[in-house]
Amino acid sequence: MNYRKDIETCVRYIEEHIKENITLEEVASQIGYSLYHFSRVFSLSKGITVMEYIRSRRLSLAATQLFQGRNVIDIAFEYGFETPSGFARSFRKAFGYSPTQFMKRMAGYAETKTTVEIGGYIMNPVIVRRPEFKVAGYGIKTNITGDTYTKDVASFWSNYDGENLESKMYKILNPKKHGEVGLCVPVSEDGKAIYLLGVIVEDFSRVEEDMLTVVVPEAEYAVFTTPPVDTTKDMEQKEFAKIIASTWKYIFEEWFKDSGYVYDESKLDFEYYDERCHHRQDTVMDIYVPVVKVK
Secondary structure (H helix, E strand, O other), rough: HHHHHHHHHHHHHHHOOOOOOHHHHHHHHOOOOOOHHHHHHHHHHHOOOOOHHHHHHHHHEEEEEEEOOOOOHHHHHHOOOOOHHHHHHHHHHOOOOOHHHHHHHOOOOOOOOOOOOOOOOOOOOOEEEEEEEEEEEEEEEEOOOOOHHHHHHHHHHHHHHHHHHHHHHHHHHHHOEEEEEEEHHHHHHHEEEEEEEEEOOOOOOOOOOOOOEEEEEEEEEEEEEOOEEOOOOOHHHHOOOOOHHHHHHHHHHHHHOOOOEEOOOOOOOOEEEEEHHHOOOOOOOOOEEEEEEOO
């Protein structure tokens, strides 16, 4: 399955209907994906949710109209904003300037870069079959189809000191060290999900009330290891996050199209952080993507 081609099909549809009231269902139907799967693949490929992308494109295209001397009120209504003041607020929030102030700074913004850059590192996944396992930890409820999914997850990570959270989980749950699992679990077809950071446990007997649990079913996975990053310095943690995002993007936009596999929507993908990703000069982590061989 060529996920990059499918996402590009959706992007073209969005561009062709950018001035209309586009719904997620309409976009997903262009490629026959379920709403949840489409939203998940899009956010991993583009780094933002579908609605965030649509809003960003509308603001970008609206901004280019300012160079043609058009009236701000006309532009605001044309690109789906209910009021000119609402458009101005969204514009300032996105670009840091009022529509008028931004005119001189807008050149080139509307072009969207779609190429994947991972520093020339070639990622050849290992195909493995992993039995069912249990995960317990902490998480948040979110909606993968909404405007705030990526912000929710980012906030979840930033609100915890990683090592303290890990220490808490290991102390309470007493699992085998060392390895944390990050995964997104759908709870309904309309995009509601739980983002969970946890550890693998034998059973849920030690789980406390404020913890979340999930049983990850047996599946065949394509396992990708991210390019190494030096995280011995605090500032490099952001670079590590970028590498992880780039790897997800590579998987769906590049690897799947010629792999002979398709994504197994009935299973769960997850990120795995073990002793190789804790303040090392060669920090890496693994991404487990459930797959089915194309017959």
